[in-house]
Amino acid sequence: MHLPDFKEARTRDIRPYKRVEFKEDDAVKNKYQGKTFYLKTYGCQMNEHDSENIEALLTFLGFSKVNSYMDADLVLLNTCSIRENAHNKAFGMLGRLKHLKQEKKDLIVGMCGCMAQESSVVDSILKDYKWVNFVFGTHNMYQLPTIIDKAIEENKQQIEVFSREGDLIEGLPVLRVNDYKAYVNIIYGCNKFCTYCIVPYTRGRERSRLKEDVLEEVQKLVNDGYKEVTLLGQNVNAYGKDLYDDYTMANLLEDVAKMGIPRIRFTTSHPWDFTDEMIDVIAQYPNIMPSVHLPVQSGSSRILKLMGRRYTKESYLELFHKIKDKIPGVAISTDIIVGFPGETEEDFLETLDLVRECQYDNAFTFIFSKREGTPACRLADPVPLKEKEERLQRLNEVVNHYFLENNKKLVGKQLEVLVEGISDKKNMYYGYSATNKLINFSSQRDLTPGDLVVVTIEDAKTWSLDGAAVE
Numbered sequence: 001m002h003l004p005d006f007k008e009a010r011t012r013d014i015r016p017y018k019r020v021e022f023k024e025d026d027a028v029k030n031k032y033q034g035k036t037f038y039l040k041t042y043g044c045q046m047n048e049h050d051s052e053n054i055e056a057l058l059t060f061l062g063f064s065k066v067n068s069y070m071d072a073d074l075v076l077l078n079t080c081s082i083r084e085n086a087h088n089k090a091f092g093m094l095g096r097l098k099h100l101k102q103e104k105k106d107l108i109v110g111m112c113g114c115m116a117q118e119s120s121v122v123d124s125i126l127k128d129y130k131w132v133n134f135v136f137g138t139h140n141m142y143q144l145p146t147i148i149d150k151a152i153e154e155n156k157q158q159i160e161v162f163s164r165e166g167d168l169i170e171g172l173p174v175l176r177v178n179d180y181k182a183y184v185n186i187i188y189g190c191n192k193f194c195t196y197c198i199v200p201y202t203r204g205r206e207r208s209r210l211k212e213d214v215l216e217e218v219q220k221l222v223n224d225g226y227k228e229v230t231l232l233g234q235n236v237n238a239y240g241k242d243l244y245d246d247y248t249m250a251n252l253l254e255d256v257a258k259m260g261i262p263r264i265r266f267t268t269s270h271p272w273d274f275t276d277e278m279i280d281v282i283a284q285y286p287n288i289m290p291s292v293h294l295p296v297q298s299g300s301s302r303i304l305k306l307m308g309r310r311y312t313k314e315s316y317l318e319l320f321h322k323i324k325d326k327i328p329g330v331a332i333s334t335d336i337i338v339g340f341p342g343e344t345e346e347d348f349l350e351t352l353d354l355v356r357e358c359q360y361d362n363a364f365t366f367i368f369s370k371r372e373g374t375p376a377c378r379l380a381d382p383v384p385l386k387e388k389e390e391r392l393q394r395l396n397e398v399v400n401h402y403f404l405e406n407n408k409k410l411v412g413k414q415l416e417v418l419v420e421g422i423s424d425k426k427n428m429y430y431g432y433s434a435t436n437k438l439i440n441f442s443s444q445r446d447l448t449p450g451d452l453v454v455v456t457i458e459d460a461k462t463w464s465l466d467g468a469a470v471e
């Protein structure tokens with residue numbers, strides 16, 4: 001049993017780590033053949049990708065996947081801590097599982113992911129959710145087969161959460177959701193400690209994977225015919241800093257681009273580490289998609305300082321325009337928080353002003369959510385929730401306006417689309433353009449997910465475009 005200690009999780013020291021190759025434990029291979037699992041994933045792409053590893057580990061144990069938790073012998077929640085509603089969703093699901101377990105005594109229930117790293121969550125599991133069979137943390141994923149086997153064999157609650165990152169595990173099995181687009185981790189953790197954010201505590205300090213390991217994984221994807229790869233990290237721009245003196249995100253992007261995979265994406269970029277070299281490489285290689293997610297969080301330099309974001313409104317705008325000027329046709333998206341503690345109407349107007357200048361192609365907007373243990377949690381927060389909700393609504397009206405305006409500019413243009421499937425609308429395919437626009441389109445030819453087709457855009461909506469494939 002390892003219980004999380006949030007105090008330790010919050011320590012900022014950089015610890016040495018080893019690269020360790022994952023070894024399968026043959027003793028448990030296929031031990032649970034005939035049993036089924038249901039895996040529910042909350043949160044970001046990092047969690048989605050972790051779930052691809054988790055599915056492979058469960059499959060190794062012999063479990064097979066079902067699509068409803070009602071039909072499963074084992075239910076696992078891969079959780080997210082980023083905002084209160086993510087928390088509430090996971091606890092709501094636990095409530096439903098409690099009922100199910102009363103009818104189905106043998107049901108095995110587990111929790112993993114970012115919430116498992118929080119001492120308060122694990123305390124409440126120990127106290128009020130004694131029926132939960134196991135909990136493991138983000139740094140313990142590789143132990144999944146042993147933890148589940150022990151929980152079942154010993155019929156005793158297992159809690160395995162390391163508070164801080166340990167070794168960097170390579171070679172975990174993976175069952176990818178798609179056979180044409182794939183996530184590839186390049187860096188784990190975060191050292192930025194933005195004052196509102198819980199991620200550095202749940203994911204540990206920054207650890208880059210060796211460039212050889214990343215490139216080998218991409219090469220395999222190329223060999224398997226994948227069309228798109230998304231390089232993942234909480235701050236991908238910090239790639240390599242902990243490992244190399246002279247190999248950066250710009251070098252990695254270039255090396256990946258040279259491997260010839262048709263589409264390369266990367267997320268997320270913190271404005272702080274976005275270098276000129278990166279911009280040049282993105283501009284130079286046509287297979288690096290001209291699509292940059294550049295979270296701004298606020299347009300007020302005063303609030304940005306309180307957030308610990310390390311840039312001002314002015315320096316953000318300078319970077320924004322440099323990216324716009326140097327990368328032809330680039331689309332920039334962002335994340336914005338309204339109602340950070342102490343945000344005044346003037347601060348908020350600065351955000352609206354910045355949004356009008358940047359005219360983002362996409363934006364994820366949130367109301368500040370207090371995360372226990374973060375510095376922002378202790379700040380005075382006099383603005384009532386109702387006012388914050390109004391700010392969010394006003395912000396959304398402005399960002400939505402520009403989504404539509406940007407989309408309208410694409411009507412009549414021909415865009416390359418990576419086909420994802422058939423959309424709800426009858427006879428319409430859907431997929432994403434290079435700049436990550438959702439496109440619904442008709443086609444005379446039969447298409448399969450993973451095809452790259454050129455689509456003429458006929459109509460613009462706020463969140464999507466309609467068109468027809470060029471035959």
Ligand code: SAH
Binds near residue numbers: 268368
């Ligand atoms: N590493 C990424 C962010 C990952 S979290 C980055 O820095 O770009 C995704 C988004 O969630 C953040 O950009 C932020 O806008 C939002 N977020 C994080 N913590 C939050 C909180 N406490 N309340 C509201 N939104 C938050």
Ligand code: SF4
Binds near residue numbers: 194197200235
């Ligand atoms: Fe959170 Fe900031 Fe790190 Fe992003 S950069 S994960 S917002 S601490």
Ligand code: F3S
Binds near residue numbers: 113114
């Ligand atoms: Fe959530 Fe953890 Fe991702 S807190 S956003 S799942 S890193």
